[in-house]
Amino acid sequence: MNRQGILAWALVSAAVMVIGAFGPWITALGVVSVSGTTVSKHPYVLAGLGVIGAAFVWARRSTSAAGVGAMLVGLAGTALSFYDRHHMTGLLKSAGPVGQAFVHVGWGLNAVLAGSISLLIAGIVWFVFVGDEDSVEATAAVSAPSNPTVPAGWYSDPNDATMLRYWNGFGWTTQTARPAS
Numbered sequence: 001m002n003r004q005g006i007l008a009w010a011l012v013s014a015a016v017m018v019i020g021a022f023g024p025w026i027t028a029l030g031v032v033s034v035s036g037t038t039v040s041k042h043p044y045v046l047a048g049l050g051v052i053g054a055a056f057v058w059a060r061r062s063t064s065a066a067g068v069g070a071m072l073v074g075l076a077g078t079a080l081s082f083y084d085r086h087h088m089t090g091l092l093k094s095a096g097p098v099g100q101a102f103v104h105v106g107w108g109l110n111a112v113l114a115g116s117i118s119l120l121i122a123g124i125v126w127f128v129f130v131g132d133e134d135s136v137e138a139t140a141a142v143s144a145p146s147n148p149t150v151p152a153g154w155y156s157d158p159n160d161a162t163m164l165r166y167w168n169g170f171g172w173t174t175q176t177a178r179p180a181s
Helices: 003-021 043-061 065-091 096-102 107-129 135-145
Strands: 024-028 032-035 103-105 153-156 163-169 172-177
Touching: 003 043, 003 065, 024 065, 024 107, 032 096, 043 065, 043 107, 065 096, 065 103, 065 107, 096 103
Parallel strands: none
Antiparallel strands: 024 032, 024 103, 153 163, 163 172
16 A cells, blocks of 8 residues: 555544544534534544544654554544434434424534544554555665675576676676687
8 A cells, every 4th residue: 555645534534533623513404504513522623533533634744653543533533423323313313304304414514424434444544554664675685685695707607507697796607608628
């Protein structure tokens, strides 16, 4: 997975959380909408979680801690928005069948829930598939020796014993020659 792609995914998820927190949580007749801030203080918490999640992921983008932070913020946002959606749905059910026909959960609450779940999944993907940049660079430095173990020179060709092949210190080249008699 691409680190920049997952970073963009996490930042967009956090932005969806913030936008949804201030969007309509209840709509009536598709025209009248009630903001979540009217019925609860949770939108401020959810928006704050989105901002904190985005800031943390951005600040720690070169480490696996960004994935852990995104998972924790996504989990907290999912739990709180799921609670709020369940609570709103319960209130709407108490309005009876006529109320349910005209009043629905708004896109804002659904966006917060979707953004939170997306941030949680992005955090898991980040943690599982993207390692620390420092550990990747250290592994590359260990696996690629800087000093050749066999010095460069002409050696017997491993494919044809009657020929010589040039070893550049790291691998065989295409240069061959006949040995001097």
